[in-house]
Amino acid sequence: MLSEKIRTLPESATLRASERAKELAAKGVKVLRFDIGEPGFDTPAHIVEAAYEAMRKGLTHYGSSRGLRELREAICQKFEEEYGADLDPDDNVIIAPGTKYAIYAILEAILNPGDEVLLLSPCWVSYEGITLLAGGKARFISSNRNFRPDVEALKEGMSKRVKAIIINSPNNPTGVIFDEREVKAIAEVAHDEGALLISDEIYEKIIFEGKHVCALRFMSPEEGCVVVNGFSKAFAMTGWRLGYVVGPKELIAGINKIMQQTVSCVPPFIQWAGYVALTSPKSEEAINEMVMELKRRRDILYEGLRSLKGLRLIKPKGAFYFFPEVEKPDISSVDLANYLLERYAIMVVPGKPFGGYDKHIRISYGAVGDVEIKEFLERLRKALEEIEGKSAS
Numbered sequence: 001m002l003s004e005k006i007r008t009l010p011e012s013a014t015l016r017a018s019e020r021a022k023e024l025a026a027k028g029v030k031v032l033r034f035d036i037g038e039p040g041f042d043t044p045a046h047i048v049e050a051a052y053e054a055m056r057k058g059l060t061h062y063g064s065s066r067g068l069r070e071l072r073e074a075i076c077q078k079f080e081e082e083y084g085a086d087l088d089p090d091d092n093v094i095i096a097p098g099t100k101y102a103i104y105a106i107l108e109a110i111l112n113p114g115d116e117v118l119l120l121s122p123c124w125v126s127y128e129g130i131t132l133l134a135g136g137k138a139r140f141i142s143s144n145r146n147f148r149p150d151v152e153a154l155k156e157g158m159s160k161r162v163k164a165i166i167i168n169s170p171n172n173p174t175g176v177i178f179d180e181r182e183v184k185a186i187a188e189v190a191h192d193e194g195a196l197l198i199s200d201e202i203y204e205k206i207i208f209e210g211k212h213v214c215a216l217r218f219m220s221p222e223e224g225c226v227v228v229n230g231f232s233k234a235f236a237m238t239g240w241r242l243g244y245v246v247g248p249k250e251l252i253a254g255i256n257k258i259m260q261q262t263v264s265c266v267p268p269f270i271q272w273a274g275y276v277a278l279t280s281p282k283s284e285e286a287i288n289e290m291v292m293e294l295k296r297r298r299d300i301l302y303e304g305l306r307s308l309k310g311l312r313l314i315k316p317k318g319a320f321y322f323f324p325e326v327e328k329p330d331i332s333s334v335d336l337a338n339y340l341l342e343r344y345a346i347m348v349v350p351g352k353p354f355g356g357y358d359k360h361i362r363i364s365y366g367a368v369g370d371v372e373i374k375e376f377l378e379r380l381r382k383a384l385e386e387i388e389g390k391s392a393s
């Protein structure tokens with residue numbers, strides 16, 4: 001029944017793994033969930049209230065396929081204040097049901113069959129699947145051993161078939177933040193080669209050290225810079241499905257057609273909540289509190305993971321993930337993640353779907369407490385010792 005495209009489309013590696021963890025939990029196994037890619041905080045109360053208020057006021061009907069004008073204006077204002085970008089709310093911004101859908105709509109709007117998208121890896125698992133779904137081919141450009149982007153490799157990877165480059169900083173899964181020099185160099189490659197630069201900036205507010213560099217500082221929308229972002233991470237709004245695209249007029253008009261022919265619009269009361277999230281002074285306080293708590297967890301985990309033998313680790317500076325290399329055991333990341341789940345009831349994501357990192361695992365600390373962290377470190381220590389013992393014998 002299924003088309004060739006959908007039959008061969010991989011399931012989301014993270015969502016599939018999560019199903020297995022739920023199965024085990026239903027059998028009474030206490031699974032420690034270090035796989036979940038979301039901040040386990042409540043959406044701040046003033047944002048929830050704004051949605052109720054908007055529903056009561058009647059924002060419950062179809063709205064503009066481009067999104068509420070107030071929200072688009074607030075997004076332009078944010079970019080102007082934070083990055084000095086001059087954007088037009090009608091031409092340069094469109095609201096989407098989540099950043100994931102926003103990326104899909106961009107690729108659907110630009111790719112012809114056989115066109116390529118370059119992904120700076122390690123990178124978020126979904127870029128590859130979304131590219132395939134939109135009819136393109138994904139090609140990974142590996143970063144260096146410390147997960148810094150390899151601009152020379154990117155240049156070599158360019159060809160006439162490359163329609164877009166996707167970057168993500170702060171990065172999922174590494175927690176690395178690209179610096180000004182790196183973002184500028186990548187923007188220059190995209191510009192010189194006539195490819196779109198799609199910069200996924202969804203972790204922009206979750207930073208412990210350093211600062212976020214917005215790609216728009218080095219390339220304007222009309223030159224082919226596209227920024228995607230959303231409310232899931234900064235405002236703990238994963239279930240609300242709210243994101244947006246900032247980009248050139250022609251692309252935004254193309255995405256608008258996709259919106260018109262698919263979802264029609266993002267629910268207006270949800271967009272209103274997004275508007276309040278962006279404009280209320282209460283939001284900054286909520287974000288600061290969340291980031292402080294995430295940093296605290298990062299520090300505890302960093303010390304704990306560093307003390308384990310057999311892990312090569314980089315201290316993440318943003319987002320809420322570790323992406324250590326498991327140095328010794330001769331075991332694939334998928335087998336390792338399965339083993340950790342089935343034998344030790346700890347759930348992490350294998351590195352392979354993040355661009356072929358088959359010696360790595362992704363550990364997320366977005367939704368875990370201190371007791372779980374302690375227990376996790378203990379179970380992981382035992383597991384690594386056991387694997388090491390097996391491979392030695």
Ligand SMILES: Cc1ncc(COP(=O)(O)O)c(C=O)c1O
Nearest residue numbers: 037098099100124172230232243
């Ligand atoms: C890098 C990156 N981009 C986008 C998303 C998805 O965001 P949204 O919930 O807005 O679709 C995620 C979620 O894990 C992510 O890690």
